[in-house]
Amino acid sequence: MNAISKFIVLIERCRLRGALAWALLSLALVVGLFVPKAASAQALGSEKHAKLARDLNDELNDTTRPKAKWARDVNGVRHIQAIVVSNSADPEMTELRAHVLRIGGSVHAVHAAVHALTVQIKASQVRALSQRSDVVSVSPNRVTLRTASTLESITGTLTNNVRSYSSKTSYTGMDGTGIGIAVLDSGVMKLHDTFGDAGGARRVKRNVNMLNASLANWVGGVSTATSLTPGSAALSSYEAAIAADSATTQDAYGHGTHVASVAAGRYYPAPTGAQDINGIAPNASIYDVRVLNGQGTGSLSDALEGIQWVIYHAKEYNIRVLNLSLAASSTESWQTDPLCIAVRSASAAGITVVVAAGNFGTNLLGQETYGRISSPGNDPSVITVGAANFKGTLARSDDSVNFFSARGPTRGSQVDASGVRRVDNLLKPDLVAPGNRIVGAAATASNTLSWNFLASIYASTLVTPLGIAATLSETQMLMSGTSIAAPAVAGAAALMLQANPGLTPPLVKAILQYTAQPLPNANLLQQGAGLLNVDGAILLAQALKADLSAKIAADGYSSGQTINAKSLPATTSTVNGQTFNWSRIVFVGGNHLVSGSDLFTKYQSIWDPRLTWASGVARKRQASYWSGTGIAVNTFVKAFADAAAPNQTLLTAGVVNADSLAGATSLLGRTGAFMPASTLSSWLVSGSGLVLGQGLILSEGLILSEGLILSEGLILSEGLILSEGLILSEGLILSEGLILSEGVLLGEP
Numbered sequence: 001m002n003a004i005s006k007f008i009v010l011i012e013r014c015r016l017r018g019a020l021a022w023a024l025l026s027l028a029l030v031v032g033l034f035v036p037k038a039a040s041a042q043a044l045g046s047e048k049h050a051k052l053a054r055d056l057n058d059e060l061n062d063t064t065r066p067k068a069k070w071a072r073d074v075n076g077v078r079h080i081q082a083i084v085v086s087n088s089a090d091p092e093m094t095e096l097r098a099h100v101l102r103i104g105g106s107v108h109a110v111h112a113a114v115h116a117l118t119v120q121i122k123a124s125q126v127r128a129l130s131q132r133s134d135v136v137s138v139s140p141n142r143v144t145l146r147t148a149s150t151l152e153s154i155t156g157t158l159t160n161n162v163r164s165y166s167s168k169t170s171y172t173g174m175d176g177t178g179i180g181i182a183v184l185d186s187g188v189m190k191l192h193d194t195f196g197d198a199g200g201a202r203r204v205k206r207n208v209n210m211l212n213a214s215l216a217n218w219v220g221g222v223s224t225a226t227s228l229t230p231g232s233a234a235l236s237s238y239e240a241a242i243a244a245d246s247a248t249t250q251d252a253y254g255h256g257t258h259v260a261s262v263a264a265g266r267y268y269p270a271p272t273g274a275q276d277i278n279g280i281a282p283n284a285s286i287y288d289v290r291v292l293n294g295q296g297t298g299s300l301s302d303a304l305e306g307i308q309w310v311i312y313h314a315k316e317y318n319i320r321v322l323n324l325s326l327a328a329s330s331t332e333s334w335q336t337d338p339l340c341i342a343v344r345s346a347s348a349a350g351i352t353v354v355v356a357a358g359n360f361g362t363n364l365l366g367q368e369t370y371g372r373i374s375s376p377g378n379d380p381s382v383i384t385v386g387a388a389n390f391k392g393t394l395a396r397s398d399d400s401v402n403f404f405s406a407r408g409p410t411r412g413s414q415v416d417a418s419g420v421r422r423v424d425n426l427l428k429p430d431l432v433a434p435g436n437r438i439v440g441a442a443a444t445a446s447n448t449l450s451w452n453f454l455a456s457i458y459a460s461t462l463v464t465p466l467g468i469a470a471t472l473s474e475t476q477m478l479m480s481g482t483s484i485a486a487p488a489v490a491g492a493a494a495l496m497l498q499a500n501p502g503l504t505p506p507l508v509k510a511i512l513q514y515t516a517q518p519l520p521n522a523n524l525l526q527q528g529a530g531l532l533n534v535d536g537a538i539l540l541a542q543a544l545k546a547d548l549s550a551k552i553a554a555d556g557y558s559s560g561q562t563i564n565a566k567s568l569p570a571t572t573s574t575v576n577g578q579t580f581n582w583s584r585i586v587f588v589g590g591n592h593l594v595s596g597s598d599l600f601t602k603y604q605s606i607w608d609p610r611l612t613w614a615s616g617v618a619r620k621r622q623a624s625y626w627s628g629t630g631i632a633v634n635t636f637v638k639a640f641a642d643a644a645a646p647n648q649t650l651l652t653a654g655v656v657n658a659d660s661l662a663g664a665t666s667l668l669g670r671t672g673a674f675m676p677a678s679t680l681s682s683w684l685v686s687g688s689g690l691v692l693g694q695g696l697i698l699s700e701g702l703i704l705s706e707g708l709i710l711s712e713g714l715i716l717s718e719g720l721i722l723s724e725g726l727i728l729s730e731g732l733i734l735s736e737g738l739i740l741s742e743g744v745l746l747g748e749p
Contacts, residue, residue, distance in 0.1 A: 050415040051130040053139045054331040070141040078123035081141040083338040085116040088134040091639035106222035113308040113345040118301035137336040142300045142328040159535040176281025176494040180319035182310040185256030188288035189443035193268040207288040209244040210306040251443035252294035254452025261441035263487035280491025307342040323490040325483030327374035333414035340379035347381040348621040352505040354490040356482040357429040358406035371411040378410035380614035387435025387485040408525040426590040433532040435485030442477035496541040502548035518677035529585040539569040557603040559649040590614030596656035618645035651696040656689035
């Protein structure tokens with residue numbers, strides 16, 4: 001009897017014996033279909049073209065009509081638009097660009113932040129290109145989409161430690177003044193009243209449009225590479241081409257304006273019935289970087305170009321925070337995914353990057369799913385934000401994680417030198433913030449009341465429930481999603497950096513996690529360390545030295561040196577009359593849990609934003625800057641170099657290791673990654689945990705994986721996760737061609 005016949009017999013037997021037998025057979029079937037035998041050593045990685053992303057390789061193997069938007073038949077010949085990451089010592093990648101042109105392809109963009117090119121070549125030439133010694137990886141130019149006041153009060157922003165109001169327009173305390181927040185999205189309507197300051201001046205300082213027309217038109221034989229030397233004619237021409245500061249409609253889609261208002265909206269005298277939509281940092285400067293079109297879509301290449309623009313101008317404009325409420329489907333590890341490399345470059349340059357986790361917490365049947373964090377939220381350097389439901393009340397005691405909020409762990413992978421596929425399995429999200437039915441600004445054409453795309457199509461859901469009259473430059477709408485939770489954290493980061501400009505991106509993330517409030521019954525993969533607590537974050541930020549970032553950049557610290565300027569605050573906060581303990585949980589190394597005051601009194605090497613430690617390796621990413629006559633020193637980033645991190649102490653003696661407290665990962669046992677964050681937090685508060693006696697030492701760029709709470713033990717073999725009886729293969733979670741779109745969420749009760 002062959003395998004298929006045996007399977008048919010098993011199906012009939014299971015049908016007769018009941019649901020449990022059927023569930024067990026389903027698991028066996030999925031394992032059999034998707035998991036190679038041990039002898040084959042995960043044969044997915046043994047194929048010749050390991051440099052190709054799996055979704056790209058699958059498309060190349062398909063001879064039918066192109067399925068992905070980055071593949072197209074041009075004059076009867078299949079073409080591919082791809083991101084080629086290079087290891088060339090030449091920052092301009094001159095020879096690689098020349099090769100693409102020689103084979104009849106186009107170079108549509110050069111991405112210095114990633115050391116990569118966006119190219120268009122014939123599909124038949126992709127594999128040969130990947131075999132060049134100066135090519136590290138080839139990824140498709142994936143589609144990106146948006147991952148689509150009461151807010152002040154529920155986030156802990158309205159406490160005496162942050163800011164207080166004497167009237168709606170008069171307040172004292174932290175408001176983000178002087179801090180720039182870049183919003184990579186569908187645009188920001190600069191003339192909306194919520195983006196004015198106390199004197200009525202516009203706080204949207206720049207609007208730039210990164211949508212690449214040559215990519216959209218599939219033009220061949222193009223080379224747009226140019227050296228953007230500060231002060232050069234080439235730079236002036238480039239800036240003029242992308243400038244959209246005077247555009248009548250800065251946000252035809254409507255998503256970016258709402259996102260920006262959550263991060264940095266400001267009270268204005270609104271129409272009768274309108275709500276106070278103060279954002280978290282109501283006086284921060286906003287930099288609108290448009291990478292999504294009027295229907296909410298864009299390309300990976302456009303996003304890379306936008307991130308590069310932010311990095312280039314970060315010091316000039318004091319852009320300290322970058323918000324990405326968008327996502328791309330990716331099968332790749334954080335180590336090779338181009339969008340991850342780009343955000344990691346931004347972090348290395350001192351920019352705190354905040355990313356929406358995505359809205360894939362449930363499947364089409366409404367069942368909870370794990371392992372669906374999208375790119376670049378799967379990168380260990382960024383702050384990945386899930387969404388909480390505040391239940392329409394100011395009290396935090398009834399808050400919960402939204403069903404739609406994406407759960408970890410990350411499931412990107414890469415193939416190692418032995419041909420074995422290695423899955424990242426990083427702990428994500430990092431924390432959650434309010435993201436359910438949040439009121440914010442609604443974009444219109446700046447001189448008419450023509451609604452944005454979202455508000456016009458979904459008016460009954462997003463606009464009508466507010467019951468207010470539409471008024472030019474004052475309109476509002478409701479939105480839900482992790483894309484709305486992320487800018488709340490971006491605004492909180494701006495306040496922290498105003499309170500202490502010396503914070504580095506990894507310190508900002510650690511402080512946000514350490515001070516978060518764990519929500520009851522939600523585990524680490526659902527809520528990270530807990531709910532955003534701006535009150536605690538500001539207090540802890542203010543306790544640290546204000547020159548940290550500059551001294552770290554100059555390699556002025558050794559492990560264990562004092563970094564606090566004053567005694568650390570009490571580890572509790574009182575918000576809206578409720579006092580709660582901080583989580584005291586921090587994720588490090590991708591899937592380790594640590595705690596203890598030594599994290600913030602002694603210098604830890606992991607607070608260097610150039611260092612990334614995860615997946616058992618540590619890398620250091622170093623920016624180089626343009627120099628020359630008339631060019632400001634160490635201001636404009638030219639390129640990045642990436643190498644194994646030097647030997648050092650990653651964590652000092654005295655840091656509390658909480659891996660053993662969490663224990664082995666078990667869904668049914670609610671331990672390990674599935675442990676409720678509130679339980680782990682209560683144990684840490686009581687003094688439990690293993691205090692490191694000698695610290696954790698980095699040797700030859702490698703860290704032993706002992707103590708990891710996430711290993712292949714969590715996953716039921718290759719890409720499978722058991723979630724409340726539902727078996728998911730990785731092909732279902734992140735399949736080729738799947739668009740990670742948030743949709744328009746109605747919110748949850």
